[in-house]
Amino acid sequence: MNSIIDPYFLMEIFLKLLGYIPMTLGLAITSMVLASILGLFMLIIRMKKIPVLSKLAELYVLFGRALPTMIILYIVFFALPIALMIFAEKTGQKIEINQVPAVVFAVIGLTIHTGAYLTEVFRAAVQSVDKGQMEAAYSIGMTWWQGFYRIIFRQASVFAMPLMANQFLNLIKSTSIAFMITVMELFGAANVICADNNRYLEVYIVVAFIYWGMSVLFEKLFLVAEHKLAVFKKGSNL
Amino acid sequence: MITFKNIHKSFGDNEVLKGINASVPTGSVTVILGPSGSGKTTLLRSINFLEKADRGEIILDDLHIDVEKVTKQEIHEIRQRTAMVFQSYNLFKNKTALENIMEGLIVVKKISKAEAKEKAIIFLEKVGLGSKGDFYAHQLSGGQQQRVGIARALALNPDVILFDEPTSALDPELVGEVLEVMKKIAQEVNCTMIVVTHEIGFAREVADHVIFMDGGVIVEEGTPEQVLGAPKNERTKQFLARYVSFTEYNI
Amino acid sequence: MSSYFSVDYMIKAFPTLLSYIDVTIIVTIVAELFGIVIGCVVAFLRIHKVKVLNQVCLLYLSFIRGTPFLVQLYLVCFGLPQLLQGLGYQDIRSIPGLLFVFLIMSIHTGAYIAEIMRSSILAVDKGQLEAAHSIGMSTYQAYIRIILPQAFQLAIPALGNNVISTLKGTSLIFNVGVVDMLRKADLMGSYSYRHLELYVDIAIIYVLLCFVIQVATYFLERRSTLGKELAS
Numbered sequence: 001m002n003s004i005i006d007p008y009f010l011m012e013i014f015l016k017l018l019g020y021i022p023m024t025l026g027l028a029i030t031s032m033v034l035a036s037i038l039g040l041f042m043l044i045i046r047m048k049k050i051p052v053l054s055k056l057a058e059l060y061v062l063f064g065r066a067l068p069t070m071i072i073l074y075i076v077f078f079a080l081p082i083a084l085m086i087f088a089e090k091t092g093q094k095i096e097i098n099q100v101p102a103v104v105f106a107v108i109g110l111t112i113h114t115g116a117y118l119t120e121v122f123r124a125a126v127q128s129v130d131k132g133q134m135e136a137a138y139s140i141g142m143t144w145w146q147g148f149y150r151i152i153f154r155q156a157s158v159f160a161m162p163l164m165a166n167q168f169l170n171l172i173k174s175t176s177i178a179f180m181i182t183v184m185e186l187f188g189a190a191n192v193i194c195a196d197n198n199r200y201l202e203v204y205i206v207v208a209f210i211y212w213g214m215s216v217l218f219e220k221l222f223l224v225a226e227h228k229l230a231v232f233k234k235g236s237n238l
Numbered sequence: 239m240i241t242f243k244n245i246h247k248s249f250g251d252n253e254v255l256k257g258i259n260a261s262v263p264t265g266s267v268t269v270i271l272g273p274s275g276s277g278k279t280t281l282l283r284s285i286n287f288l289e290k291a292d293r294g295e296i297i298l299d300d301l302h303i304d305v306e307k308v309t310k311q312e313i314h315e316i317r318q319r320t321a322m323v324f325q326s327y328n329l330f331k332n333k334t335a336l337e338n339i340m341e342g343l344i345v346v347k348k349i350s351k352a353e354a355k356e357k358a359i360i361f362l363e364k365v366g367l368g369s370k371g372d373f374y375a376h377q378l379s380g381g382q383q384q385r386v387g388i389a390r391a392l393a394l395n396p397d398v399i400l401f402d403e404p405t406s407a408l409d410p411e412l413v414g415e416v417l418e419v420m421k422k423i424a425q426e427v428n429c430t431m432i433v434v435t436h437e438i439g440f441a442r443e444v445a446d447h448v449i450f451m452d453g454g455v456i457v458e459e460g461t462p463e464q465v466l467g468a469p470k471n472e473r474t475k476q477f478l479a480r481y482v483s484f485t486e487y488n489i
Numbered sequence: 490m491s492s493y494f495s496v497d498y499m500i501k502a503f504p505t506l507l508s509y510i511d512v513t514i515i516v517t518i519v520a521e522l523f524g525i526v527i528g529c530v531v532a533f534l535r536i537h538k539v540k541v542l543n544q545v546c547l548l549y550l551s552f553i554r555g556t557p558f559l560v561q562l563y564l565v566c567f568g569l570p571q572l573l574q575g576l577g578y579q580d581i582r583s584i585p586g587l588l589f590v591f592l593i594m595s596i597h598t599g600a601y602i603a604e605i606m607r608s609s610i611l612a613v614d615k616g617q618l619e620a621a622h623s624i625g626m627s628t629y630q631a632y633i634r635i636i637l638p639q640a641f642q643l644a645i646p647a648l649g650n651n652v653i654s655t656l657k658g659t660s661l662i663f664n665v666g667v668v669d670m671l672r673k674a675d676l677m678g679s680y681s682y683r684h685l686e687l688y689v690d691i692a693i694i695y696v697l698l699c700f701v702i703q704v705a706t707y708f709l710e711r712r713s714t715l716g717k718e719l720a721s
Contacts, residue, residue, distance in 0.1 A: 004575035063692075066653075066699040068660035070671075071692050078685040082493045132328035135288050139328075140342035140394055141318035150345060154332045173557035177661070187560060200567035201575075208556045208564055215555030 005202055013206045017189055021210065024186040027103065027175040031110035032168050038111060039118030043126065046119075047148075057119070064116020069174050073109035077181045080105060106178035114171055121163045125156035158229060165222035169215055176211070186210060239264050240285070240398055240430065245294035245305070247280055254280050255291065256454040262447065264299075264397075267424045267431045269441040269462075272451035273477055278434045281451070282400050285432070286320045287313045298397060318346060321391035325403040327383040329375040335386045336362060336371035339393045347394065361389040365419050381412030385419050392423065399423075401433040413437070420444070438481050442466050450474045499686040502677060506690050512669040513659045513698070516587075516594060520655050523595030525648075528602025529637065535607055546603070553600035558658050565593035566665040590662050598655050605647040609640040642713040649706030653699055660695070670694060 042057045064072070081097045088095045129152050137147030179188030190207040194200055240262045247255040254277040262268045270278045283289040284305075285296060291305045298319060303312050321342075329338050339358035343349045349357070362368055365385040375383055384404055391399050404420070405413045417440050424431060424444050435441070441448050441462055448465040450458045450473075458471045469475045531549070534542045553561065566589045570581045613636055621631035641648075663672035674687035681687075 004572060063696065066696045067692055068657035068695060070660045071688060071695060074688045075685065075692060078688060082685060086493060130326075130328070130331075132324055132326050133330060136322075136324060136328035136330065138288060138317055139286055139320070139322035139324075139400075140390065141314070141321075141346040142342070143314060146345050150341070151330050151332065158332075176557035176559045180664070187557070191563075194567075199571070200563070201569075201571040204560060204564040204568045208552075208560050211557055211560060212552055212555040216551065219555075 005205075009199065010202055010206055013190075013193060013203055014210070016193065017186060017207060017210060020184070020186045020189040021214070023184065024172065024175050025214070027106060027110065027178060027183070027185060028168065028172045030107050031114055031175075032171055034107065034111040035114035035118050035171075036164070038115035039122050042115070042119040043122040044148075046123065047126065048144075061116045061119050064113060065120070067113075069110070069113050070177050070180065072113050073106065073177055073181055076109040076112065077102075077105045080108065102178075102182045105181055106175070106183045109181075110171065110174060110178070113174070114167060117167055117170075118164065121160050121167065122156070125160035125163070126152060128159045129155045161229060162222070162226055165218075165226070168222075169218060172214055172218065173211065239297075239299060240432075241295075241297040242281070243295040243297070245281065245284060245291045245296070247277075247284060247289065247291045254454050255284070258294070258451075258454075258456060260449060260456060260459065262398075262430060262432060264430055265428050266446040267433065267444055268447040268449060269445040270432065270434045270449045270451060271436070271438065271441060271465075271477070272457075276451040277454040278451045279402055282322075282402050282432060282434050285398070285400060286317050286322060288322075318394075319396055320398045320400060321394050321396040322400040322402060323384070323387050323391050323404045325406050327375070327380070327387045327407070329378075329383050329386055329390075331375050334372050334374055335367065335378065338375075338386055339390045342390065342394050357393060358389075361393045362386070364392070364422075365389045366415075379412060380408045381415045384408065384416045388416075388419055388423070392427065392429075396429065398430040398432060401431065401435065403434050403436070405435065405437060436481060438466065438478070450477070452477070495683060495686055498681065498683050499690055502674075502683075502687055503690045503693075505677070506670045506673055506687065507694060509668070509670045509673050510694060510698075512667060513656070516590060516659050516662060516667075516669075517652065517656050519591050520594035520598045520658075521652055523591070524598030524602045524651075524655070525606075527595060527599025528606045531599065531603035532606035532610055533632065535603070536610060550600050550603060553597055558597055559661055559664070561593050561597055562590070562661060562665055565589050565596075586666050590665060590667055594655065594658065594662075597658065598651065601651055601654065602648070605644050605651060606640060609644040609647070610636060612643050613639045645706060645710045645713060649702060649709075652702050652706075656695070656698055656702065660691075 042060065045053045045057045048054075081100075084095050084097050084100070087093075133151050133155065134147050137151050142150070175185055176187040178185055179191060182188070184192075187207060190203050194203050242258050242260050245255050245258040246253070254275075256277075258277075258281055270281065272278045280289055284291040287308070290308070293306050296303045296305060296316070298316060301312070301316060301319070303316065329335070330341060333341060336355065336358050339361055340351070340354040343354035343357060344351060347354075359368070359371065362371055365388055367382060367385055367389070370378060370382060370386075375386075378386065388399075388404070401420070405416050408416060417437060420431075420433070420440070421444050423429075433440075433445075445462050448459065448462050449456055450465055450469075450471070452473045458465055458469060458474045465474065466478065469478060531546045533539075534546050566586065569589060570584070574581050617635050617639065618628075618631055621635045622628075626634070659669065660671060663669050663675065666672075670691050674684070674691055678684040678687050
């Protein structure tokens with residue numbers, strides 16, 4: 001090794017790693033979509049104050065936010081097979097646990113983690129909507145669902161959007177933890193390359209720059225989207 | 239005809255309605271007056287269950303509701319047959335003025351979009367805002383927002399429109415335009431209006447019936463001439479003395 | 490059921506794992522302390538738009554916030570030694586690995602604290618700095634004696650959250666050879682094959698630590714607002 005950093009080698013790793021971006025983004029996007037659904041579900045449970053369930057939802061948010069992503073991922077990774085085994089035993093069905101790809105565990109873990117944060121984001125967003133809006137919806141004869149969907153949800157989305165974007169940026173970074181449960185995403189692939197040639201410095205520089213690039217790109221993208229959205233908020237000092 | 243029987247309501251230890259009995263004839267304009275904290279807004283809001291009274295009965299023509307045993311269905315029905323104009327306008331912020339009016343027509347009355355739009359334009363013109371259809375709430379003045387709020391309520395063709403202090407949040411110079419629209423509606427539209435307000439001038443000029451409330455009870459009621467011209471109760475007299483001088487100052 | 494999840498084993502393993510909590514706590518405290526120093530300096534450079542350094546700070550913030558902590562950790566703990574070696578420093582093995590962990594965690598935390606301190610400093614009344622100048626203090630003196638103490642009071646809740654994030658970050662350092670609770674769990678699990686019990690134990694410890702930090706933040710915040718009330 002003559003020079004510390006070999007530019008040709010950097011290029012070579014870069015091209016190799018580019019192929020793993022879809023996996024990383026796929027993980028992030030899938031988990032984001034599922035977490036949004038989960039968060040919305042939790043939000044409605046809490047808004048409608050459904051007994052028991054709403055307490056459970058609170059507990060979920062508490063733990064989901066207090067636990068490191070890594071630990072949630074590990075617990076899912078080790079608990080889910082056991083749950084499946086118990087399920088298989090109880091129902092007599094055959095489930096090949098080994099056939100469940102690690103990606104599934106990663107998506108579930110990341111969804112649980114992000115979902116807890118999104119529940120709080122959604123709650124804050126709904127609280128940001130003036131109470132009178134739901135009253136007005138009721139006053140013209142709408143049901144709770146109609147008022148929630150047509151009025152509250154849409155106004156709250158505008159508030160939630162930047163926070164969700166932020167959550168997504170965090171999620172992209174969190175996907176790197178998935179390599180620890182053997183998922184072959186960007187960082188996992190980088191580590192495999194390292195194992196082959198022991199050139200940590202170059203590989204990790206390249207992988208860091210790829211993540212950095214993605215973050216900056218998505219940040220810019222969300223900023224543009226935010227400006228396009230929220231016509232009804234333009235000029236208002238809300 | 240809308241009738242209250244023995245309506246009670248407490249917030250914690252504070253009893254704000256202590257057994258209200260009253261009726262409002264169909265097509266009439268009834269103004270509820272009273273100092274703040276007298277329970278008048280709570281009474282109004284208990285009609286469409288934005289505030290659920292603790293006990294009593296609310297009767298709207300054939301719809302007979304025992305407040306304690308009220309079902310979701312009944313709440314939904316009375317909300318469909320009434321409409322409300324709010325103190326803080328509460329226009330849907332994610333909708334334009336026109337869409338605000340169309341919203342109830344499409345979602346609640348299940349009218350087609352095109353028809354709803356046609357209808358909404360008519361009502362927007364009725365409140366003198368024909369040119370402001372595409373404006374969002376924050377682009378309108380308080381008075382204009384409130385006029386859209388009135389159009390939104392009117393368009394649903396409700397049996398009763400509830401006005402909850404419709405001019406209290408307005409700058410003084412904007413109060414006139416809203417009262418003007420309300421007066422016009424009272425004359426043109428055959429719909430029951432229950433108005434909670436501090437505008438004694440409006441009550442005197444437009445109301446068929448005036449109810450004066452204080453401390454959670456109805457102190458006095460009758461025609462404007464009776465209640466405003468020759469009040470019998472001491473509390474009414476005191477209230478009027480204060481407010482009349484106050485409003486006339488404004489004019 | 491016990492064949493799948495042994496509560497006995499979970500309880501038995503708990504004290505063993507708990508005995509490694511000191512590593513987690515020490516790393517968190519070191520990262521937080523150095524992070525605060527870095528954060529304050531960066532915040533100062535940003536607010537006063539110091540030439541060149543402001544641009545460097547922006548780059549630093551963007552990089553740290555735009556890349557996963559795990560990648561930063563590997564870059565510093567595996568990449569940096571290689572760089573030092575390449576630069577001719579051969580005695581790399583004599584540097585304790587924990588030092589690299591302290592380094593990157595402080596740098597990482599510093600970036601997040603910089604933004605917290607920046608907004609807190611900006612939230613301190615402008616007149617405070619002017620008043621300090623008016624009695625002849627230098628900017629440096631004004632910051633140390635007047636601005637920062639006030640900014641810290643405003644920053645307490647956000648700093649509390651930051652400590653929790655840093656704490657959560659420590660769950661990754663076992664990857665670079667630090668022997669903490671997670672590394673211990675890894676080792677114990679490879680003998681007992683009861684990973685789940687061990688990670689549930691660790692989850693409980695993390696939740697408890699989070700709770701302690703939250704309570705501490707709450708009391709600090711209350712004390713500071715009380716102090717303000719007494720003063721006014």
